[in-house]
Every structure is written in C-alpha cells, then in structure tokens.
Amino acid sequence: MSQQVMNLVEKTSMKPEVPKFEIGDTVDVHVEILEGDKKRIQIFNGVVIARSGSGTREMFTVRRIVQGEGVERKFPLHSPRIAAIEVKRSAIVRRAKLYFLRDRVGKAVRLKERRVERAAEEAAKPKRRRGKKAKAAAEE
Structure with missing residues (x-):
C-alpha cells in the first residue's frame, strides 16, 4: 500500500x-534564483559530465570553466526551480561519466561534436547526379 502511494x-x-540529453552534451540550464523577494532566471551552461538516479530522484552534473577554474553543479532533473534545459551541442563520448575532464585543461577539454541533424537533412535531400547520366536527365 505505501509503495503504491x-x-x-x-x-x-x-x-x-x-x-532528451546525454552525457557529453553542452546544455543551458535555466535556474530560478530567489534574491530577497524577487525571482529571476540564471543560466548555467556547460557540459553534462554525469547522470545518476531514476524517477524523481534523477540528478545530472554540469561542468564549465569560469575564469580558469572548473565549476560543477548538480541539478535534480525534475526540480521545480529548473525553468528549462536547452541542448546546445551534442558530443561523441564513450563513457558513462566524464570525470576525466576534471584533470584536463584548455583545448584538451573539447569533445568531438555529434552531427545528428545534418545526417537527417542529407538523407532527405535528393542525390545530385554527375556525369553523362546527369546531362541526359537535365536535357529531358
């Protein structure tokens, strides 16, 4: 009974x-901040280096570099304080946790970009013909 509740x-x-976002994606997390009696939205952007938990307890960790220092923040995925999550860029990674990025500095932190949208667009485009067949098709 209590489990059902x-x-x-x-x-x-x-x-x-x-x-839907994955490990290695660059995201903008829009977080509601209370300053006195005012509410405002602060954007924290960075790379998702970890996800953990499931259901309402699911968390994700975002890392970015600010003035040469690494800053990490853990967010509950279903928190009411998170106004929005925008995926800016996807990357190809082969690990579930990207904790190795903590030891890297400068350009070594960069991840290889995954281009999913472009592949879908190219599949939708008709192929251009080249050579004699293309000339014959153009004349018809």
Missing part, C-alpha cells in the same frame, strides 16, 4: 516534458 506521489511530481 509513493509511486503516485512520484508520478505527480515529475515534469511532463524533459528534453
């Missing part, structure tokens, strides 16, 4: 639409 509470507190 816990599951019901978890389902109601989960966000309905969470963008």
Whole structure:
C-alpha cells in the first residue's frame, strides 16, 4: 500500500516534458534564483559530465570553466526551480561519466561534436547526379 502511494506521489511530481540529453552534451540550464523577494532566471551552461538516479530522484552534473577554474553543479532533473534545459551541442563520448575532464585543461577539454541533424537533412535531400547520366536527365 505505501509503495503504491509513493509511486503516485512520484508520478505527480515529475515534469511532463524533459528534453532528451546525454552525457557529453553542452546544455543551458535555466535556474530560478530567489534574491530577497524577487525571482529571476540564471543560466548555467556547460557540459553534462554525469547522470545518476531514476524517477524523481534523477540528478545530472554540469561542468564549465569560469575564469580558469572548473565549476560543477548538480541539478535534480525534475526540480521545480529548473525553468528549462536547452541542448546546445551534442558530443561523441564513450563513457558513462566524464570525470576525466576534471584533470584536463584548455583545448584538451573539447569533445568531438555529434552531427545528428545534418545526417537527417542529407538523407532527405535528393542525390545530385554527375556525369553523362546527369546531362541526359537535365536535357529531358
């Protein structure tokens, strides 16, 4: 009985639409900040180096470099303080956790970009013909 109640509470507190992002993606996390009696949104951008947990307890870690110092922040995925998550760039990685980036400096921190959208666009385009067949098709 109590497990059913816990599951019901978890389902109601989960966000309905969470963008799909993976380890290695560069994201902008829009976080609501309370300053006195004012609310404002602060954007924290960086590379997702880890994801952990499941359900409402799912967390993700974002790392960025500020004035030569590495800054990491852990966010609950379904937190009401997170206004939005924007995926800016996807990268090709072969690890579940990118903790090795902590030891790297400068250009060594860069990750190879994954170009998913471009592959989908090229598949939709008709192929251009070259050579004699192309000339014959153009004349018709």
